[in-house]
Amino acid sequence: MKTRSPFTDLIAFFGALAIALAPYWRWLVFCLVLLIVLPLPFLVKNFFVFQLTLAMIYAIAILGLNLLTGFNGQFSLGHSAFYAIGAYTAAILMDQYGVAYYWTLPIAGIVCFGAGFLFGLPALRLEGIYLALATFALAVAMPQILKLSPIEHWTGGVQGIVIIKPNAPFGLPLNPDRWLYYFTLAVTLVLFLCAYNLVSSRTGRAMKAIRDNAIAANAMGINLSLYKSLTFGVSAFYTGVAGALGGIVVQFVAPDSFTFALSVALFVGLVVGGVGSIAGALFGAWFVLFVPNIAEHVSKGLAGAVYGIMLILLIYLMPSGLAGLVRLVVMRFAKAAR
Amino acid sequence: MELFLHQVLAGIATGGIYACMALAIVMIYQAIDHLNFAQGEMAMFSTFIAWQLIQWEVPYWAAFFMTLAISFAGGYLIERLIMRPIHNAPILSHVALFIALFAVINSLAGFIWEYQIKSFPTPFGTHSLLGEGLISGHDAGMVGVTVAMLVFLFLFFRYTRIGLAMRAAAANPESARLVGIRVEWMLALGWGMAASIGAIAGMLIAPVVFLEPNMMGSILLYGFAGAVVGGLTSPGGAVVGGVLVGVIENLAGTFIPYIGRELKLSIALALIVFVLTVKPSGLFGRSVVHRV
Numbered sequence: 343m344k345t346r347s348p349f350t351d352l353i354a355f356f357g358a359l360a361i362a363l364a365p366y367w368r369w370l371v372f373c374l375v376l377l378i379v380l381p382l383p384f385l386v387k388n389f390f391v392f393q394l395t396l397a398m399i400y401a402i403a404i405l406g407l408n409l410l411t412g413f414n415g416q417f418s419l420g421h422s423a424f425y426a427i428g429a430y431t432a433a434i435l436m437d438q439y440g441v442a443y444y445w446t447l448p449i450a451g452i453v454c455f456g457a458g459f460l461f462g463l464p465a466l467r468l469e470g471i472y473l474a475l476a477t478f479a480l481a482v483a484m485p486q487i488l489k490l491s492p493i494e495h496w497t498g499g500v501q502g503i504v505i506i507k508p509n510a511p512f513g514l515p516l517n518p519d520r521w522l523y524y525f526t527l528a529v530t531l532v533l534f535l536c537a538y539n540l541v542s543s544r545t546g547r548a549m550k551a552i553r554d555n556a557i558a559a560n561a562m563g564i565n566l567s568l569y570k571s572l573t574f575g576v577s578a579f580y581t582g583v584a585g586a587l588g589g590i591v592v593q594f595v596a597p598d599s600f601t602f603a604l605s606v607a608l609f610v611g612l613v614v615g616g617v618g619s620i621a622g623a624l625f626g627a628w629f630v631l632f633v634p635n636i637a638e639h640v641s642k643g644l645a646g647a648v649y650g651i652m653l654i655l656l657i658y659l660m661p662s663g664l665a666g667l668v669r670l671v672v673m674r675f676a677k678a679a680r
Numbered sequence: 681m682e683l684f685l686h687q688v689l690a691g692i693a694t695g696g697i698y699a700c701m702a703l704a705i706v707m708i709y710q711a712i713d714h715l716n717f718a719q720g721e722m723a724m725f726s727t728f729i730a731w732q733l734i735q736w737e738v739p740y741w742a743a744f745f746m747t748l749a750i751s752f753a754g755g756y757l758i759e760r761l762i763m764r765p766i767h768n769a770p771i772l773s774h775v776a777l778f779i780a781l782f783a784v785i786n787s788l789a790g791f792i793w794e795y796q797i798k799s800f801p802t803p804f805g806t807h808s809l810l811g812e813g814l815i816s817g818h819d820a821g822m823v824g825v826t827v828a829m830l831v832f833l834f835l836f837f838r839y840t841r842i843g844l845a846m847r848a849a850a851a852n853p854e855s856a857r858l859v860g861i862r863v864e865w866m867l868a869l870g871w872g873m874a875a876s877i878g879a880i881a882g883m884l885i886a887p888v889v890f891l892e893p894n895m896m897g898s899i900l901l902y903g904f905a906g907a908v909v910g911g912l913t914s915p916g917g918a919v920v921g922g923v924l925v926g927v928i929e930n931l932a933g934t935f936i937p938y939i940g941r942e943l944k945l946s947i948a949l950a951l952i953v954f955v956l957t958v959k960p961s962g963l964f965g966r967s968v969v970h971r972v
Contacts, residue, residue: 411772464957471715472956475908479949482901486946606779613776646787653780654762661769 379527383520391519392591393631398530399587400627404611405537405620406580412618413541414573415553417470419605420461420477423484424454424578426600428585430488433503433595434496443508443590447529450586451579458578462571481605488597502596505589522591529587533580537620540576549573581608614656616665625664629656687934688927693819695926697888700826700881701896701903702910702922707833707877709912711870712759713850714774715904718781719878720896722758725785726751726879727886727895728793731800740803744883748876755875759868789893800886822884826919829880833915846870898945902926905952911965921963925952 383391407421431453432446441449461480468476488497497503510521540546548569551559560566589595607630615626637648660667704723708716716722726747733743762781766773804821837843848856849866857863882896889895902925910921932947955963 464953467957467960469960471912472908472960474715475904476953476956478901478904479946479953483943483946483949486943490943609772610776610779613772617770617772643791644787646783647791648787650780650782650784650787653783654777657769657773657777657780658765661766661773 383523388517388519391523395519395523395526395591396588397624397627397631398526399584399591400608400611400631401623402530402533402587403581403584404608404615404626404630405534405623406577406584407608407612408615408617408620408623409537409541409549409580410573410577411612412616413546413553414549414570414577416465416570416574417474418477418577419474419602419609420480420484421577421581421608422600422602422604423480424458424581425585425588425604425608426484426488426595426597427457427578428454428582429589429595429600430497430503430585431582432586432589433505436505436590437503438496444525446590447583447586451583454582454585455575455579457582459571459575461578462574463567465574466567466570478602478605481602485597485601488600497597500597502594502599505593505595507593508590526587526591529583533583534620534623537580541620545569610653614653614663616663619663619665622663622665683934684931687930691927691930692823692923693816693926694930695906695923696819696823696826697885697899697922698902698906698925699919699922700822700884701878701899702906702918703826703829703833703915704874704878704881705903705907706910706912706915706918708870708874709907710837710915711846711850711874712763712867714771714778715912716874717775717778717900718785719874720900720903721782721785721789722751722755722875723878723882723885724891724893724896725789726754726875727800727882727891728789730879730883731798731886731891732793734801740801744803747879747883751875751879752872756868756872758875759871763867763871764864786893793893795892795894798891800883800891802887818887822888825880825884829877830915830919833877842869901945902929905949908962909952909955911962914962914964917962917964 382394386394403421403425406424407418410416410418428450431450432443435441435446435449436443461477465473465476489500490497507518508522509518510516514521516524541549548559548564551562551564552566552569556566585600592599611623611626611630613626614629615622615624633652634645634649637652638645640648701720701723705715705719708714708719729750730743730747733746734740738746758781762777763774766777802818802821805817837847845856845861846866846869848859849861849863850870853863856866885899886895889899903922906922906925907918908921909924910917910919912918928947928951929944933944936943936947
């Protein structure tokens with residue numbers, strides 16, 4: 343007769359627990375993440391809090407790009423332009439009209455929605471590489487437009503605009519960095535939840551149908567031009583809100599912070615996190631923000647090369663992003679369990 | 681009118697640079713069916729190799745052809761070592777890989793040769809041929825070499841077996857494999873050729889913009905623009921497109937008052953977007969028909 347050691351009992355217990363909790367795993371992961379991120383600002387240095395805030399902001403922007411590319415199949419190398427529009431909207435509203443920082447977010451979002459929708463209309467005729475080029479043109483043109491002398495009065499020209507960092511409201515015992523961290527965290531949670539609901543709704547299914555087969559989707563009665571430009575608008579909305587937050591957190595907007603390099607960073611984040619995965623955007627943001635720093639630590643002179651090699655290795659390791667890898671691992675385990 | 685003509689000529693001179701780059705871009709697009717974002721950096725690296733050879737007192741033309749050979753080998757190796765392993769990954773991963781290559785090559789060049797601006801010799805001389813300094817000997821030579829390269833490529837793809845095989849491998853890998861074409865070899869060959877053409881472009885451009893690791897940044901942008909305006913399936917179109925971008929950029933800078941000079945690049949790009957919305961496959965490109 344086999345003797346049952348307490349160890350096998352323990353395994354059996356956890357096995358049963360895992361099976362019982364399996365349907366709620368999303369909520370469990372969510373609570374676990376909250377447990378980690380809520381006390382975090384009090385455990386690390388102020389500068390790191392600032393970087394974490396920035397990572398969340400990038401995650402929102404990458405999520406916006408993901409809605410467009412991952413769920414609707416439209417390329418964009420021009421999201422730095424929408425980020426810039428968002429940041430400048432917030433900065434001008436705060437600097438010139440004294441609008442409170444929290445009101446600038448929805449306004450920036452709506453302005454960007456309009457810009458994205460309008461840009462999406464001519465983009466309807468373009469596909470793949472041609473769309474990539476058109477959006478790329480937008481990204482390259484944006485810093486130049488912002489520097490333009492006729493609108494210098496609002497944009498501050500090359501110098502840009504300096505913003506004052508908001509303090510915590512209601513006399514909360516938080517320094518501005520920590521307050522902005524929680525503020526950004528709240529915005530991030532709301533936006534990610536909205537994105538999650540959007541892609542699992544009827545509209546989301548239409549978006550995905552267009553990505554998978556536009557002709558078939560059209561035959562099923564989906565209005566291609568409406569959905570494609572709407573998706574462009576929503577994507578720009580997300581990126582615009584991220585831009586506004588970014589402007590507030592960095593306390594400074596200038597044309598040369600929003601070059602094509604930003605678009606490339608967002609794109610790398612999208613691929614690394616996983617195209618068509620909402621949670622992947624978080625990992626992507628972490629990668630584009632922290633890996634260049636790590637590369638710089640490894641070697642000052644060859645920072646670019648180290649970054650590039652890390653990116654290459656990551657793509658070898660997980661060709662369809664972190665989300666793809668997780669999906670693969672889960673499938674393997676599910677197979678083994680059966 | 682005088683001013684207009686001058687500006688057009690000056691535009692053709694800068695357009696020659698873009699045409700060179702656009703040709704290299706279209707070339708690799710034909711061979712591998714992707715736009716290579718690292719193309720400009722590869723060309724820059726090749727140009728540095730040529731510069732190094734010339735520093736070691738190799739004669740110009742010997743250095744020129746040695747660089748072509750080295751670049752060919754380099755392009756071939758990049759395909760074999762880096763692109764091959766993720767052949768089946770989604771297209772977006774390929775683009776990210778190009779971006780990674782861009783970072784690696786740029787940083788390596790800066791590490792080896794440093795960031796000071798270096799001058800690069802020209803075999804065509806810098807005396808001016810037409811008007812006062814409008815078109816120099818080098819500009820004319822650059823356009824001449826680009827056209828010669830174009831003719832060579834046309835003949836190669838049109839009339840040689842290996843050219844045909846390369847086109848087949850890019851257009852339809854499955855069927856090409858079935859008729860006995862070694863698709864992998866063709867892809868690697870395409871990379872090698874594209875690297876060599878890029879090297880020629882780099883060596884022609886370097887005397888004008890000077891040699892440094894970031895020299896290709898804006899040129900690559902214009903090159904892409906030219907290639908897409910002309911049509912990515914047509915090498916001739918790429919050259920015309922490149923020149924056109926140069927001319928439009930120059931004219932917009934001169935004749936549109938007030939904002940023209942500041943928005944030179946933006947206007948050129950806006951025009952491109954306009955061309956694309958009217959004729960999505962570019963001016964000279966074939967429109968690709970998909971089977972449903």
